[in-house]
Amino acid sequence: MIGDQENNQATTEGAPRWMGLAVVGLAVVSLAGLGIGWNASSQAHIAQQALAAQNKTFQQNEDGLTQRIAQAETTNNQMQGELNLVTDKLKLTEEQLATARTQVKQSRADYTKKLTAVETTLATKASTDDVKALGTDVTGVKTDLDATKGSIQQLRGEHGELIARNHEELEQLKRLGERDYFEFNLTAKGQTQHVGSSLIELRGVNAKKHQYTVALTVDDIKHEEKNKGVNEPIYFYSGGARQASELVVNQVGQNKISGYLSSPKASAQSAKAAASN
Numbered sequence: 001m002i003g004d005q006e007n008n009q010a011t012t013e014g015a016p017r018w019m020g021l022a023v024v025g026l027a028v029v030s031l032a033g034l035g036i037g038w039n040a041s042s043q044a045h046i047a048q049q050a051l052a053a054q055n056k057t058f059q060q061n062e063d064g065l066t067q068r069i070a071q072a073e074t075t076n077n078q079m080q081g082e083l084n085l086v087t088d089k090l091k092l093t094e095e096q097l098a099t100a101r102t103q104v105k106q107s108r109a110d111y112t113k114k115l116t117a118v119e120t121t122l123a124t125k126a127s128t129d130d131v132k133a134l135g136t137d138v139t140g141v142k143t144d145l146d147a148t149k150g151s152i153q154q155l156r157g158e159h160g161e162l163i164a165r166n167h168e169e170l171e172q173l174k175r176l177g178e179r180d181y182f183e184f185n186l187t188a189k190g191q192t193q194h195v196g197s198s199l200i201e202l203r204g205v206n207a208k209k210h211q212y213t214v215a216l217t218v219d220d221i222k223h224e225e226k227n228k229g230v231n232e233p234i235y236f237y238s239g240g241a242r243q244a245s246e247l248v249v250n251q252v253g254q255n256k257i258s259g260y261l262s263s264p265k266a267s268a269q270s271a272k273a274a275a276s277n
Contacts, residue, residue: 161179161246161262162178163231163233163246163248164181164250164260165231165250166250167183167250170183170260173262178265179262179263179264179265180196180262180263180264180265181260181261181262181263182195182196182260182261182263183258183259183260184200184258184259184260185256185257185258186200186202186256186257186258187255187256188202188255188256189202189203189204189205189255190202190203195247195261196245196261196263197218197239197245197263198216198217198218198238198245198247198261199216199217200214200216200217200247200261201214201215201216201217202214202255202256202257203215203224203226205253205254205255205256205257206227206252207252207253207254210229210230210252211227211228211252212227212228212249212252212257213225213227213228214228214234214247214257216234216236218236218237218238219238219239225247228249230249230250230252231248231249231250232248232249233246233247233248234246234247234248238263241263241264242264243264245261245262245263245264246261246262247259247261247262248260248261248262
């Protein structure tokens with residue numbers, strides 16, 4: 001009896017220890033499970049965030065790709081429209097070119113036909129009307145020459161001689177043969193030039209007022225002509241001539257003048273003889 005009581009007491013005292021260990025073990029397992037579950041939840045949340053970021057990036061890339069495709073389609077449509085326009089213009093240009101070639105061929109044919117007709121007419125004979133027309137042209141040219149001569153004669157000096165205003169009129173005066181003419185050209189202040197039987201020295205030029213000053217040496221006598229104008233004759237006598245010689249300046253520039261000297265025939269011959277001697 002006493003032995004059974006001791007065994008029952010030992011059994012009663014040992015049972016709570018085992019249960020405590022079991023409870024502790026269960027608590028540890030529960031805590032470990034909670035830790036593992038929390039860690040798994042955190043990893044799942046991180047993975048969800050990464051997946052969301054990837055989805056967002058993919059969506060952005062997809063939107064950009066869609067925009068590029070739309071732009072490419074727009075550009076393709078524009079290029080197609082321009083290509084169609086160029087094709088239409090090219091067709092029109094080809095038609096115009098063909099028309100132009102046809103017109104050129106027709107013009108060449110017409111020209112050749114007319115040229116042949118003209119050559120045939122000229123080779124056959126010259127009609128009376130053509131001769132009359134030629135006579136009319138000659139009469140017109142003669143009229144123009146008479147008018148030109150009349151315009152020259154309108155400008156005369158105080159001694160009644162004709163005055164040339166330019167080189168062309170001077171050449172016409174030379175062809176008349178009434179006097180001798182000597183052209184000169186002075187291009188610097190102080191420059192001298194023998195013209196006919198006289199010596200001309202350029203003293204000064206006023207280009208704005210078209211005036212000039214020269215010194216003339218005639219028969220070893222020098223005298224100055226101041227502030228003379230363009231086409232204004234300067235008269236002087238030389239070598240005992242009865243008619244006056246005249247000096248005319250037609251152009252005045254910066255320190256330069258050009259013109260001619262007109263002398264009577266006899267005086268000119270004396271000047272040439274003196275020069276040759």
